[in-house]
Amino acid sequence: MNDVEQLVDATYIDNTLWQWTVAASIAVVALLVLLLIRRTVRSRYKKMAATPETEFLELPLKVASRTTLLTVIVTSLFIGSQWLKLPPTVNKAILTLFxxxxxxQIGLWATIAVVAALDRKRQISDPAAASSMGIIGFLARATIWSFVLLLTLDNLGIEIKPLLAGLGIGGIAVALAAQNILGDLFASLSITLDRPFVVGDSLQVDDFNGTVEYIGVKSTRLRSLNGEQIIMPNANLISSRVRNNSRMNTRRVVISISVDQQTPVAKLQEIPGKIRELIESHQPIRFDRSHFVKIGASSFDFEAVYIVLTADYAKHMDILQDINLRLVEWFNKERIVFSTPQRVYYVETQAGVHTTLEKHEPASRDS
Known part of the structure; x- marks a missing residue:
């Protein structure tokens, strides 16, 4: 009996066996309670995630369900240690570890929350913004874990102020050496925030035409009309004049026609009205104007303008083709002759000077 009492009353690192037993019991109970809470949260989140609707508590439960086992164990040990009288160095080490x-754990929670929020925004808004959301997620994760790393170093006793000063000086040197890469990075951020285009848009950049396949941190990839992939640095893309054909609402078309100067005045008066009639017979179109615009050197020139109320290029070309075919048919019926520019060549021979003519046909244009 005396041996048992001595064993119980004996001190180990300034604490009796009974105090160690109480602390261990509290730590075990805390561990079991935290594991039970984590299991309950995960079970509840699993049920919510199985439903198609997004509930209010789904995101908080998803974040809480990612609590790691290491965090649970460290927290339990910290709670149990509060019932012991430990040396200051040990207490400080346990507090630092906790x-x-x-x-x-907060960094992990924040990362999960950001990724989940961006995924939800992508589903609600526009699936074509996947690359933009990816860039935002990358920058957010980099910021979160940078803060976590700095706080960790600070708690380990490392002076972060000189480190930050050194990183600032080093950052300037790196920025000068990698200014092209940083330019592309900030350009990608500009594309993400301003959204002049998204994945799936049809772009015309200088002499290149293609559909946006991917918007990355450094470059944007286009799939050209011929099938090859065009990779363009983001900085160059932002500084260029980009035409986003996918956001075209209407298309302005100009038709230019030249007729022979031998055409009677009565027929000339009919041409603008006939062109207007042919244009207005199509839908969806908004007629603008049709006029006898100029008396040329060898022709009478007419010009008509209309607006196609759709961005569909195939529809626009079908309408233009039908107008041209019916106009040619009407010209043939009315015996109206299209004019062609003439070039006069003087050829000198021994027999005298001969004149030859070379004709070139004009073409319609659209814009």
Whole structure:
């Protein structure tokens, strides 16, 4: 009996066996309670995630369900240690370990929350913005874990102020050396925030035409009309004049026609009205004007303008083709002759000077 009492009353690192037993019991109970809470949260989140509707508590439960086992164990040990009288160095080490574990767990929670929020926004808004959301997610994760790393180093006793000063000086040197890469990075951020185009848009950049396949941190990839992939640095893309054909609402078309100067005045008066009639017979179109615009050197020139109320290029070409075919048919019926520019060549021979003519046909144009 005396041996048992001596064993119980004996001190180990300034704590009796009974105090160690109480602390261990509290730590075990805390561990079991935290594991039970984590299991309950995960079970509840699993049920919510199985439903198509997004519930209010789904995101918080998803974040809480990603609590790691290491964080649970460290927290339990920290709670149990509060019932013991430990040396200051040991207490400080346990507190530092607990603080670092909490920081990394908060970093993980924040990362999960950001990724989940961006996924939800992508589903609600526009699936074509996947690359933009990816860039925002990358920058958010980099920021979160940078703060976590700095806080960890600070709790380990490392002076972060000189480190930050050194990183600032080093950052300037790196920025000068990698200014092209940083330019592309900030350009990608500009594309993400301003959204002049998204994945799936049809772009015309200088002499290149293609559909946006991917918007990355450094470059944007286009799939050209011929099938090859065009990779363009984001900085060059932002500084260029980009035509986003996917956001075209209407298309302005100009038809230019030249007729022979031998055409009677009565027929000339009929041409603008006939062109207007042919244009207005199509839908969806908004007629603008049709006029006898100029007396040329060898022709009478007419010009008509209309607006196609759709961005569909195939529809626009079908309408233009039908107008041209019916106009040619009407000209043939009315015996109206299209004019062609003439070039006069003087050829000198021994027999005298001969004149030859070379004719060139004009073409319609659209814009």
């Amino acid at each position: 603080t670092i574990a909490v920081f990394w």
